[in-house]
Amino acid sequence: MEGGTGACVALGYFDGVHLGHRRVLARTVEAARERGCTSAVFTFAPPLDRAVKGRAILTPEEKARRIAAMGVEHYVRPPFEEFCTLSPEAFVHDVLAVRFGAKAVFCGDNFTFGSRKAGNVDMLRRLCAAAGISVEIVPMVQREGAPVSSSRIRACLEAGDVETAGAMLGEPYCIDLPVRHGKRLGTALGFPTINQIYPDWMLLPRQGVYVTRVLLDGVWRPSATGLGTRPTVNGDGVTCETFIPDFSGDIYGDRVPVRFCRFLWPTQKFGTLEELSAMVGRAAQAAREWREK
Template sequence: MRAHLHTDWRAIPEEARGAVAALGNFDGVHLGHAHLVHTLHMARPDEPLAVVTFEPHPRELFRPQDPPFRLTLSEERFAALAALGVKHVFQIRFDEAFSQMPAERFVSDVLHDALGLRHVACGHDFAFGHRRGGNTDFLAERATELGMGFTQVPALTDANGPYSSTRIRRLLQDGYPERAAQELGRPWSIRGEVHHGDKRGRLLGFPTANIPLGRHLEPARGVYAVTVRLPDGRARFGVANIGRRPTINDGQESRLEVNLFDFEGDLYGTTLSVALHALLRPERKFDGLDALKEQIARDAQEARVLLEAELSV
């Protein structure tokens, strides 16, 4: 079943109306989000399954000075939601004008009139409308008055508490991508376009695809064992560096540089999805390019062994 992305809530096609929808930001689409979606589906299994979410994340609008924090941007989030069986993703543009919309209008004008939803579900802490004027109690009352069903879904928890995007961000920043993967239900991925670099990797014998982190969270700096999803769907093992390359002292912003094993081809301008499996070592400065080249070779071998043991059948 093919999923559909709708980015203009004022122009929803008739065939997309009448769905049941989970509401939220869904940054990361982790196991807690999956629990919300699955609980809604179990409540209304005969209705088309949808999600109402926002782009950009409201925090990006209200606190633009914050460092990038996103686990998933729009394309990666859509793919993760589609993998959960979501048929329609209603992605509402969260701009200054929309942020001024009162909670009442969000329920009546957007959820009911524009999207034609039959049932909505959210977590206990979902807040919406101008100055977060609406909460779950308000949503339950207004949804019922408008003839929409409502389900408040308890948070999915483990021994460490509720699953949350904040918790996963902390794991990545602390250098534990494998633990983050357990909470996401899949390895964490950075999706981005390959840009031209300075070709130093090629000179060192390890050509790399250079991908700016952009609005993605910056995880712990260092060298990672990764898998890379190519535009045609093929996957390759690889080794990646995230950081500022202190040995060559380029002083630029952090970036993702990935060397794909057993691959030849031009990737410039293409979009890759790079999944982090394990942090092999922290970023550090070496005594010259020869020492760096030797370490890169060791990193590549370690990544290959780790990935073959973890993923090969």
């Protein structure tokens, strides 16, 4: 972007791309159109140990999709290690002024930057003013008397409250993980499932059974998802298995989006496989009947 018309740049981690993030992104896109600039996001890919932030709410692919849907033209996401040692002064010069040719930057009022989070919004204003870059601090979005935040959303997901989490995210909580081969127990019992594995760096919602929606061939189809250890069949580890009524097809290896709509009941152990099969049937019926509020 160097040497072009300049850029309006949104700054932040944007985990979840929640309502507060969307306000920052919308203002960035709007300002870019007003100024005749390109719109851009500068964020980062956390280190593998996830020491910088909590476990991710979205996959990188889903996060990028949600940001692009806001109208952002350029999405820059370098590894955290590439710039974490920069001083605040070097960050403004090397990243904002040189890399982006920034004309304006946008962030929330809790934004920090530079090595060991040495810079805050006041320092950002001062350093950017010296570089001829305007700074706009976008107010946080409030919900039920408190700011919308990634930590609040994580707490909702861990409690199974996917509806409140979705309200704060601005759209339903969604995974888009590759479909893997399972043990085919569901097929044997008459309810074949798609199996997806949460990476250890992603936040795991409350274990249990959910009403979900699966995107196949451009259509969101009713589904029911079991997230847990499968105690009835002595499962090892946590699995994410989704039953899609009236669907058959080979989608192994595909990244299939699954939206979580409502928590039904916790993971439980049944005395027989017939009881397990009946539970899946009840969950599938709940999925067919569910309507978005």
